[in-house]
Amino acid sequence: MMGSGKSSQGVKLAKALNYQFLDTDQFIEASQNVKISDLFISHSEAFFRQIEHQILKDLSPLKNMVIATGGGFPCFGGNMELMNLLGFTIYLKADAAFLASRLENHQSERPLIAQLSGDNLDNYLNDLLKKRETYYLTSKLTMEARNLKTQHLIEALQKEGVL
Numbered sequence: 817m818m819g820s821g822k823s824s825q826g827v828k829l830a831k832a833l834n835y836q837f838l839d840t841d842q843f844i845e846a847s848q849n850v851k852i853s854d855l856f857i858s859h860s861e862a863f864f865r866q867i868e869h870q871i872l873k874d875l876s877p878l879k880n881m882v883i884a885t886g887g888g889f890p891c892f893g894g895n896m897e898l899m900n901l902l903g904f905t906i907y908l909k910a911d912a913a914f915l916a917s918r919l920e921n922h923q924s925e926r927p928l929i930a931q932l933s934g935d936n937l938d939n940y941l942n943d944l945l946k947k948r949e950t951y952y953l954t955s956k957l958t959m960e961a962r963n964l965k966t967q968h969l970i971e972a973l974q975k976e977g978v979l
Contacts, residue, residue: 817887817908817910817915817941817944817945817948817952818886818887818915818919818926818928818929819910819914819915819916819918819919819922819941820887820908820909820910820915820918820961821908821910821918821961821964822839822884822885822887822908823839823842823884825884825908825964825966825969826839826882826883826884827882828966829882829966829969829970830881830882832966832970833880833882833970833979834880835880835881835882836878836880836881836882837881837882837883837884838875838881838882838883838884839883839884840868840871840883840884840885840886840889841885841886843871844864844867844868844871848867851925852864852886852925852927853925853926853927853930855867856927857927861888865888865892865893866893868885868886868888868889868892868893868895869892869893869895872889872895872898872899872902873898876898876902883903885899887944887948888928888948890905890948890951890952890955891947891948891951896951896952896954896955897954900954900955900956904956904957904973904976904978905954905955905956905957906955906956906957906958906959906969907952907953907955907957907958907959908959908960908961908964909952909958909959909960909961910960910961910962911945912938912941912942912945913938914961914962915941915945916937916938916941919937919941920933920937923937928940928944929941956976957972957973957976959972
C-alpha cells in the first residue's frame with residue numbers, strides 16, 4: 817500500500833543482500849519521461865496499469881533483485897499471481913492511520929490522494945486498503961510496516977528459506 821515503506825525498505829534490503837533495487841513507479845517515470853500523476857491525467861489509470869503489467873513481464877527473467885511496486889500494482893491484470901510465481905512477495909502491512917501520517921506531506925505526488933485531507937484521506941485509505949488487502953494477503957510473507965527494520969526482513973526471509 818502506498819506509504820507503507822516499500823521503496824525505503826526495498827532499497828535497504830537490496831543493499832544488505834547485495835541485490836539490485838527497482839522501484840516500478842520510478843522506472844515508469846523514467847521510461848515514459850513523465851510523472852505518474854501526469855500520466856494519470858494525460859492518459860488514464862487503465863493505461864498506467866497496462867504499463868505496470870508489461871514491466872512485470874519484462875522483469876520476469878531477472879534474478880537477485882528487490883522490486884518495490886506501486887500500491888495498486890498487485891491488484892490488476894493478474895499481477896499478484898504472476899509476482900508469486902516469479903519471486904518471493906512481501907506485504908508490508910499497515911493500517912490507514914499509519915499510512916495517512918506517512919503520506920500527508922507527499923500527497924501531490926500521488927494522484928489517487930492528491931486532493932484529499934484529514935478525515936477524507938483517512939477514510940479513502942481505509943476503503944482502498946479494504947479493497948486491496950485481498951490481493952496483498954496472498955503474498956508469501958506479511959510483515960508489519962510500523963517499526964520495521966531491515967534485519968527483521970532478512971531474518972524472516974531466512975526463516976522462510978529464501979536466503
